[in-house]
Amino acid sequence: MLDIKSIREQPDSVRRRLATRGAGDEAKIDKLLKLDEILRQWNAEIQKLNAQLNKTSKEIGALMTQKRTTEAEEKKAEARQIGDKIAKLQSEKKALEGGKEGDTISDLFRRSILLELPNLPHETVPEGKDAQDNRLVRTWGEKSTFSFKPKPHIDLCESLKLVDFARGAKLSGSGFLLFTGWGARLERALIQFLLDLHITHHGYTEVSPPFIVGRHCMEGVGQFPKFVDQSYAVRQGVRDFDYDFDEPDEEDQDEAEAIGVLKAQDFLVPTAEAPVVNIHREEILKESQLPIRYVAYSPCFRAEAGAAGVGTRGMIRVHQFDKVELIKIVKPEHSYDELEKMVADAERVLQSLGLHYRVVLLCTGDMGFASAKTYDIEVWAPGQGSYLEVSSCSNCEDFQARRMNLRFKTEAGENRFPHILNGSGTALARLFVALVETFQQTDGSISIPAALQPYLKADRITA
RNA sequence: GGAAGGGUGGCUGAGUGGUUGAAGGCACCUGACUCGAAAUCAGGCGUAGGAGCAAUCCUACCGUGGGUUCAAAUCCCACCCCUUCCGCCA
Numbered sequence: 208m209l210d211i212k213s214i215r216e217q218p219d220s221v222r223r224r225l226a227t228r229g230a231g232d233e234a235k236i237d238k239l240l241k242l243d244e245i246l247r248q249w250n251a252e253i254q255k256l257n258a259q260l261n262k263t264s265k266e267i268g269a270l271m272t273q274k275r276t277t278e279a280e281e282k283k284a285e286a287r288q289i290g291d292k293i294a295k296l297q298s299e300k301k302a303l304e305g306g307k308e309g310d311t312i313s314d315l316f317r318r319s320i321l322l323e324l325p326n327l328p329h330e331t332v333p334e335g336k337d338a339q340d341n342r343l344v345r346t347w348g349e350k351s352t353f354s355f356k357p358k359p360h361i362d363l364c365e366s367l368k369l370v371d372f373a374r375g376a377k378l379s380g381s382g383f384l385l386f387t388g389w390g391a392r393l394e395r396a397l398i399q400f401l402l403d404l405h406i407t408h409h410g411y412t413e414v415s416p417p418f419i420v421g422r423h424c425m426e427g428v429g430q431f432p433k434f435v436d437q438s439y440a441v442r443q444g445v446r447d448f449d450y451d452f453d454e455p456d457e458e459d460q461d462e463a464e465a466i467g468v469l470k471a472q473d474f475l476v477p478t479a480e481a482p483v484v485n486i487h488r489e490e491i492l493k494e495s496q497l498p499i500r501y502v503a504y505s506p507c508f509r510a511e512a513g514a515a516g517v518g519t520r521g522m523i524r525v526h527q528f529d530k531v532e533l534i535k536i537v538k539p540e541h542s543y544d545e546l547e548k549m550v551a552d553a554e555r556v557l558q559s560l561g562l563h564y565r566v567v568l569l570c571t572g573d574m575g576f577a578s579a580k581t582y583d584i585e586v587w588a589p590g591q592g593s594y595l596e597v598s599s600c601s602n603c604e605d606f607q608a609r610r611m612n613l614r615f616k617t618e619a620g621e622n623r624f625p626h627i628l629n630g631s632g633t634a635l636a637r638l639f640v641a642l643v644e645t646f647q648q649t650d651g652s653i654s655i656p657a658a659l660q661p662y663l664k665a666d667r668i669t670a
Numbered sequence: 671g672g673a674a675g676g677g678u679g680g681c682u683g684a685g686u687g688g689u690u691g692a693a694g695g696c697a698c699c700u701g702a703c704u705c706g707a708a709a710u711c712a713g714g715c716g717u718a719g720g721a722g723c724a725a726u727c728c729u730a731c732c733g734u735g736g737g738u739u740c741a742a743a744u745c746c747c748a749c750c751c752c753u754u755c756c757g758c759c760a
Contacts, residue, residue: 251720254729261729264741268688279740286740491680491717622717 208321208609211243224327227334227571232324239320249300253293260289322432326606328571329543329580335570341583342570347554348563350587351645359590360640361521363647364390367670370522382511382526384636389668393642394529396662397635398504401531401556405632409552411502411533416482418505419473424485427611428629429577429603430477439475439508479505479532480629487536488611494618497625498537498545502632505530522636523595529635535628536613539605542626543580546602549630550582553598556633559658562641563587565594577603586637590644595637600630 214221218236225233263286270279333342364370369390375383386394405411419441425431430438476482483503492499507530522528533552537545550566557564569581578601585594605624608614614622646654652669660666 247720250729254720257730258728260740265689267740271688283740290740 208606209324209327210605210609211239211321214239215243221327225324227328228325228574229336229572230325235320235324239324242320249296253296253300256289256293256296260286260293263289322426322610325576326429326579326603328574329602329604332574332580333568333570334572336572337570338573340570341573342568344566344568344582346563346565347558348561348587350563351589353589353647355649357589357644357647358651359521360588360643363590363643363651363653364522366651367643367653367668369393369643369668372521380526382524384522384525384527389665390639393663393668394635394639396659396664397638397642398529398531400659400662401632402502402504404556404559405502405531405533405552408555409500409502411500411552414483414486414501414503416476416479416486416503416505418476418482420476420481420485422472422474423611424481424488425474427485427488428481428607429575429610430481433576434477436512437510438477439510441473441475475508476505477509478507478530478629478631479503480534483532483534484536484607484627484629485611487613490613491622492536492613492615492625494538494615497615498535498541501534503532503534505532507634522640523591525636528637531632531635533600533628533630533632536608536625537628538615539623539626542602542604542628545626546580546582546600546628549628549632550584550600553584553600553630553632556638557584557586557597560638560642560656562638562645564597575599575601577601577606579604579606584633586641588637588641588644590647591640595641597633597637597641598631600628602626602628 209221214236218240222233222236225236263282267279267282267286270276270282333340335341361372364372367390368388369386371385371387375385378385402413406413422431425438474481482505483501486501487499506527508527511524511526533549535545535549554564554566564584564586567583567585569578569583574581581599581601583596584598584600586597588595604626607627608624613625613627615625616622642656643653646656648654650669652667655663655666655668
């Protein structure tokens with residue numbers, strides 16, 4: 208969430224920076240400022256009346272204790288008039304906004320616009336429209352060479368029986384993976400390897416969060432309200448479940464409500480960032496507690512609505528994948544140093560495994576909603592003949608902290624919003640792909656990098 | 671899911687509908703005493719928004735949201751959470 212004060216003070220600068228994202232959000236600023244203006248007027252007026260009312264009420268109290276009831280009654284009539292005025296102003300305020308019953312203007316105000324505005328890009332972020340304009344920062348290693356034509360992971364997974372794509376789809380639909388045998392073991396070994404690496408070498412504290420979070424958490428990290436359609440909603444204890452779902456009719460809406468989808472307050476995590484960043488929501492941390500560094504494994508659930516048909520084969524775009532996530536909560540003045548370190552931490556994963564990769568600085572148009580600056584790490588997958596994004600490290604500055612009202616108290620006693628960073632360290636599925644494709648042998652087996660061997664308890668996967 | 675109890679400031683713990691933003695205690699900060707410290711004494715000590723150069727003043731907040739009232743931490747309704755017991759269950 209952006210700071211309404213700075214929008215008020217420098218609307219042009221905010222507009223300009225939002226415009227670089229290319230989503231047209233800068234157009235909302237005028238409406239926002241107008242609302243802000245109105246809100247402040249109403250509040251000032253209502254506040255004044257409240258002061259009058261409070262004063263009168265106290266006078267009535269004093270009169271009552273002195274048993275001067277006649278005078279008290281007169282005052283009451285006076286107070287009632289003030290009360291009427293306040294009620295009138297409040298209902299006008301609601302009407303003005305077309306607000307629903309129970310909404311205050313500030314709720315609406317906050318929800319409707321501020322929550323929808325993305326973060327402002329940092330000055331060092333290149334302006335651009337899409338991935339084409341991202342800037343290559345560095346590469347590590349080289350594309351591996353083969354004496355044969357490297358196979359895509361799908362073929363390798365099938366011949367080595369690492370993943371049963373058909374049965375995964377049978378269970379849960381396309382985009383869900385059934386790991387089998389060495390595939391399952393490799394997946395598990397990778398998770399363990401990643402966690403250990405970050406815990407023992409990079410100073411992160413492991414947390415293991417719930418995989419279902421409330422909507423407030425999704426809102427806190429900036430996932431909602433914009434990406435509601437990308438999430439999986441869940442609801443416990445569904446009653447009166449209607450099984451006749453294959454016959455959509457005009458009652459679809461009712462049916463959806465019956466199973467609780469429309470009213471869902473709980474969601475499968477799209478990333479461990481959702482629960483972990485929210486760990487300290489609504490807290491005031493001590494300055495001495497910072498920086499906080501967490502590492503967490505979680506499965507990630509993504510509806511990928513609208514992406515049907517795009518790279519749906521194989522493991523590159525799936526509805527559920529594993530990920531080890533890095534989270535940092537730091538003092539504002541350190542956040543960009545911490546971002547560089549976080550990228551290095553994620554890079555170390557690929558270096559230890561001997562995988563060729565490149566680091567890309569995302570341009571303004573390609574960055575995520577909450578981020579002020581993002582580096583992507585893309586690993587080389589020879590069977591695909593392309594780079595796959597396995598990590599995205601972002602500094603969200605105070606954007607998320609504002610949304611979840613997370614602050615820290617400085618030595619001087621001032622409350623400030625910390626900066627929050629998140630980065631994949633790294634996403635599995637795609638790492639799995641790069642690994643099997645990179646280390647495939649002439650005989651169709653996969654050799655395992657030394658760093659991973661203790662975890663897999665094998666140096667080679669064969670059919 | 672059923673029953674009972676409970677949610678008040680950093681913690682603890684009071685609070686007959688009317689100077690209660692909230693007693694008391696602990697912790698913390700400042701000052702006095704002391705060579706210094708402890709003990710003791712005096713004072714201070716929540717968050718957010720608004721007005722003002724400033725001292726300061728105003729408003730909101732006692733789980734959340736409604737309601738009753740001139741006035742709500744206090745009364746009413748709904749919901750959430752916690753604890754204990756029961757049921758169910760990995």
